[in-house]
Amino acid sequence: VDLPTRAITGALNFGHGVRPHQAVVDPNSGLLYVTTEIDKRIAVIDPKTRAIVGSVPTGADNSHMMVLSHDGRLGYTANVKPGSVSVLDMAGRKTLAVIPVADVVQRIAISADDRLVFTSDNTRPRLAVIDTATRSVRQWVDLPGLSYGAAATKDGRWLLIAIPSISAVGVIDLTTLKVARTIPVGDAPQEILIQPDGRVAYVSCARSGSVSAIDLATWTVVRQIPTASGADGLAWASRQSARVSGK
Structure with a gap:
């Protein structure tokens, strides 16, 4: 594509x-x-x-x-x-x-x-x-519910995990291997993708048809990006690809 x-x-x-x-x-x-x-x-x-x-x-x-x-x-x-x-x-x-x-x-x-x-x-x-x-x-x-997709932060400190049953993302401290907090997101989170610079995590939310953007410095959702219903897999387009396209 x-x-x-x-x-x-x-x-x-x-x-x-x-x-x-x-x-x-x-x-x-x-x-x-x-x-x-x-x-x-x-x-x-x-x-x-x-x-x-x-x-x-x-x-x-x-x-x-x-x-x-x-x-x-x-x-x-x-x-x-x-x-x-x-x-x-x-x-x-x-x-x-x-x-x-x-x-x-x-x-x-x-x-x-x-x-x-x-x-x-x-x-x-x-x-x-x-x-x-x-x-x-x-x-x-x-965990506080059945879980799905997960992603580790670039600094090696945290693992974010989607918990669809409570419409939240769990944050696991990888030094203690315990859940440190949960972050409410859209309905039925599926997959988590962390921005290459490590600042933002994107969470696909199937039932709400959206992607929640989490600021990893404040652990808060800073944006809800509307998508079609059933949002699931996520991928990142490289900056090299963006340069080739002239953007």
Whole structure:
């Protein structure tokens, strides 16, 4: 999609049903990774040629969402129905481990220092904290409701997590691994995206059809951005892309 003109400029066909969900660009290699749930794999795509150049097996069904370590070496997927997290060698294109977590998981996040990975138990109000060194669940964080998408702040101090059942964002102190505060947002928050400069967090709110903007210095909602109903996934257009478009 060309952002300035909002026109579709091309498409990539997987050739069969794969149920693609999340696309993640690795700034280190320039490769694009896309989860393909039905194939139990991550598709590896060259965005310049728009060609599939390989794949990474996840070793589990329903590999739904993924995150990369900041050096791009490791990938982590949340596998919905098995309720597990896969650890992937992105360069070697192989599965390193599959970590049992809960009956159902879906979204996933990673800490700024890559030491922790987080995924919500979608059957109980708690968050799994996974130690990336031991590749095991280190502990659980009790939450005031069932949770969904999460994102860590750039300074490594906080994890923000969407809690749809109470229409709020929980703020977890990563030094104590406890909920420090909750922030009311739009109805049914889904995903959280933190601005590249670390100052603002954007929260998609499905039932209210809006995106709540949270000032991370004051922990307050400073803007409600109207969208269509069902707002969910969020992505950030890079400043480099903005310069190319002349804006």
